[in-house]
Amino acid sequence: MxxxxxxxxxxxxxxxxxxxxxxxxxxxxxxxxxxxxxxxxxxxxxxxxxxxxxxxxxxxxxxxxxxxxxxxxxxxxxxxxxxxxxxxxxxxxxxxxxxxxxxxxxxxxxxxxxxxxxxxxxxxxxxxxxxxxxxxxxxxxxxxxxxxxxxxxxxxxxxxxxxxxxxxxYARKTLDDSLALESEELIRFGPILIDRADEVLFRKWESELEKLDKIMDGMSQGGTEAAFQRRTELMAHRNRIKEVMNCLQKVKR
Incomplete structure (x- = not known):
């Protein structure tokens, strides 16, 4: 079989x-x-x-x-x-x-x-x-x-x-008193996955953070305005992922 x-x-x-x-x-x-x-x-x-x-x-x-x-x-x-x-x-x-x-x-x-x-x-x-x-x-x-x-x-x-x-x-979801996820972020992270907050989910997003770090490290070599703007956007994206995952881990504990 x-x-x-x-x-x-x-x-x-x-x-x-x-x-x-x-x-x-x-x-x-x-x-x-x-x-x-x-x-x-x-x-x-x-x-x-x-x-x-x-x-x-x-x-x-x-x-x-x-x-x-x-x-x-x-x-x-x-x-x-x-x-x-x-x-x-x-x-x-x-x-x-x-x-x-x-x-x-x-x-x-x-x-x-x-x-x-x-x-x-x-x-x-x-x-x-x-x-x-x-x-x-x-x-x-x-x-x-x-x-x-x-x-x-x-x-x-x-x-x-x-x-x-x-x-x-996909209604606005409050994780704690200081952080809320709007519908677009629930679409990104997964509304049911966010509710469960399995350990695999944390490992997945940690892996994504590592990928973003590598991309930004590579972009820091360039000096164009477009590269600087893109790196700024990626940094904001990275920081938000980190913020959400840290909050989820705190709520889960």
Whole structure:
């Protein structure tokens, strides 16, 4: 049976039993095959845009004896599915901008889809912003660390009261008497992740701070006005992250 990485196992955990799944950018169809082998999906589509990955996915499905359950298809994004054919869509291992683009371009194919499970490698805020604009409700989110990398997994659903739920989810949040997060910062940090304040979240943002320090160190070599302005902006961004994380740790204690 197929074994999954910690990242893909986290995504699999958000797929409800009996789902009709579309896994876009399926990476050898690992996730659909894993779920089908365990009877967790009634039907699955493994979508790939290029011939090479599609052939690798077909081989994986054939070797698992699951051709009757997992359909491997080649196409761009959600073009591989028909409206009302699927009720859960997973997209993982891409940038947040690309995931948002795939969803926007294929939103006509989301009829009948009740759950999105999305794992952007970067720009998670862009995915949250797309969900919010499309009246999808962020129902859960996780942050995990694997092989020195940090990943966020976002699970969103359709609700009749999406507007009300989203208004509450992204409402101004006071962490203590001295610090409050507005909706844009909640979109950046993750409203549910902020509430949980897991240790992995602190490690993730510590890693981001280290990246910002390296960028600013490099920029200090340049003497242009534009470089100075950009460095000032990054420093303000860095200081705000540090302030939020310090406050969260104090609240958690």
């Amino acid at each position: 197929v074994k999954l990485s910690k990242r893909l196992q986290t995504i699999a955990g958000y797929v409800p039993a009996g789902a009709r799944l579309a896994d876009i950018g399926s990476d050898h169809a690992l996730l659909p095959v894993y779920l089908a082998e365990r009877g967790r999906v009634s039907f699955a589509v493994a979508g790939e845009i290029n011939a090479g990955p599609r052939e690798a996915a077909e081989k994986q499905v054939k070797e698992a004896g699951l051709a009757a359950v997992v359909s491997v298809r080649q196409g761009d994004g959600l073009a591989v599915i028909a409206p009302n054919e699927i009720d859960v869509v997973t997209i993982a291992g891409m940038g947040g901008s690309l995931i948002s683009h795939i969803l926007e371009e294929g939103k006509g194919k989301l009829a009948g889809v009740s759950r999105l499970v999305l794992q952007p490698n970067v720009a998670e805020d862009q995915v949250r912003r797309w969900l919010l604009a499309g009246d999808w409700v962020l129902e859960d989110e996780s942050v995990l660390e694997e092989d020195g990398m940090f990943y966020e997994v976002l699970c969103a659903g359709r609700r009749s009261d999406s507007a009300e739920r989203n208004k509450l989810l």
